[in-house]
Amino acid sequence: MAITAETLAIAERLRRQVGSIVDDVTRSLTAAWVGAWDQVVVEVIAAIGELLQLGDGKWPTRRQIFRSARTISALDLIGQTLDRLATATLAQTAVAAAQAARLGIEAQGDLVASQLPYGSTRALAAKYGVQQADTIDAIARRTAERINAKHWPLSDEATRRMKNELVRGVVVGDNPREAAARMVRNLEGEFNGGLGRALNLARTEILDSHRAAAEAGQEAHGDVLAGWVWHCELNSSRGRTCPACWALHGTVHPLSEPGPIDHQQGRCSRTPKTKSWADLGFDVPEPPDLIPNAREVFDLLPEDEQVAIMGRRRLDLLRSGEIEWEDLPQLRTTPDWRDSYGVRPVKDLERIAAERAHRAA
Incomplete structure (x- = not known):
């Protein structure tokens, strides 16, 4: 796999x-x-x-x-x-x-x-x-x-x-x-x-x-696949990948699930992921998975590029640990169109952070 x-x-x-x-x-x-x-x-x-x-x-x-x-x-x-x-x-x-x-x-x-x-x-x-x-x-x-x-x-x-x-x-x-x-x-x-x-x-x-x-x-x-991987372009210089897609990159989904259901004009793709070699009957060592870890790639970006992707307040919430990487995407329902994921508004992220802090107190 x-x-x-x-x-x-x-x-x-x-x-x-x-x-x-x-x-x-x-x-x-x-x-x-x-x-x-x-x-x-x-x-x-x-x-x-x-x-x-x-x-x-x-x-x-x-x-x-x-x-x-x-x-x-x-x-x-x-x-x-x-x-x-x-x-x-x-x-x-x-x-x-x-x-x-x-x-x-x-x-x-x-x-x-x-x-x-x-x-x-x-x-x-x-x-x-x-x-x-x-x-x-x-x-x-x-x-x-x-x-x-x-x-x-x-x-x-x-x-x-x-x-x-x-x-x-x-x-x-x-x-x-x-x-x-x-x-x-x-x-x-x-x-x-x-x-x-x-x-x-x-x-x-x-x-x-x-x-x-x-x-x-x-x-x-389908007989050799374990599912598909949400695959986005982790390249801030092109300015095309939103915070929600950064957070969803690398997540594994069942073959029966349509997608990626990203936002309008979103260019994310679904990359097939095979079952393990052992499950497929191959008795040989399997190499490591090389799909990039989005959070690791993001953390290596220069400060100005991180701000350009996330926005100042959203980035501060992430760095402080008040919100998680997984909090960034939000599923939306649009009349006359399919459901899609977009980035969660800052005010909603602040509410999540406040609720989390209250529970921890």
Whole structure:
């Protein structure tokens, strides 16, 4: 049941490959949103100019705004553009989810083989080397269904926010040109809010598809596996790993448990863990498990990096022993989404510390 250096190398390679898929989608969607705004902003500027004239030195009323022909034209164009972007997000996410799922299911044989004695791995790879394409297709379909059922359409929300921004208006004052520029910036921010939601959706669903495929691949190896290990990137320089994931890293879970169920856009992975060599019938010494101990890695980080990860108060509570490493994660339930672990708020950690101190007194 030893995770070896080869296991860790395969897991890291897989992490980079999936990360590359996520980053490609991020770049593509960002470019699409920027290009789309460049196309609609001309109509937006014209509509704002008309509204400034309607108001006679003041921002017009709601009735005037939505009776303006240029406003109607601009909002129609924005809605059509956001619908097109939403459709593109769905399509790109489904394709990327299938790619990430394929990587996840195909890597499990190598991850398992890397933990077994030399000479047994060839037979294992041959036994499990062929995976069913319909498993990947099913995961991609479920991804598309989740997007449609729970998170769509993004365009309606963004359009509503832009309408609210128009109604809220600006202080016109003595310089209509500056007022118009402020309004354009405000509307651009709301338009790009759709991008933020699309990226959150795309990244989360792609990563969840990868984990679902890894789970399916590990089920095929169930006769030699003891479970799976929560595996996160213990690298503070990239700023991606939250305190909850640091605390959950290295924990072992049964194969039947989905996950890792980390937060939205979380990049933690599930690494299979084999049964002991003795349990598998190998009468040879087993090497030590090499998966890094998260607390030991964290304690070796420079002070500023520890603070950047934990925050000053959370770090002080940990160092004083008032809270434990295991207190950091908190299971959360989100409507229309799966349960997930996030970092426990400082105020809740302080309450835990106070209760613990009271019991000890």
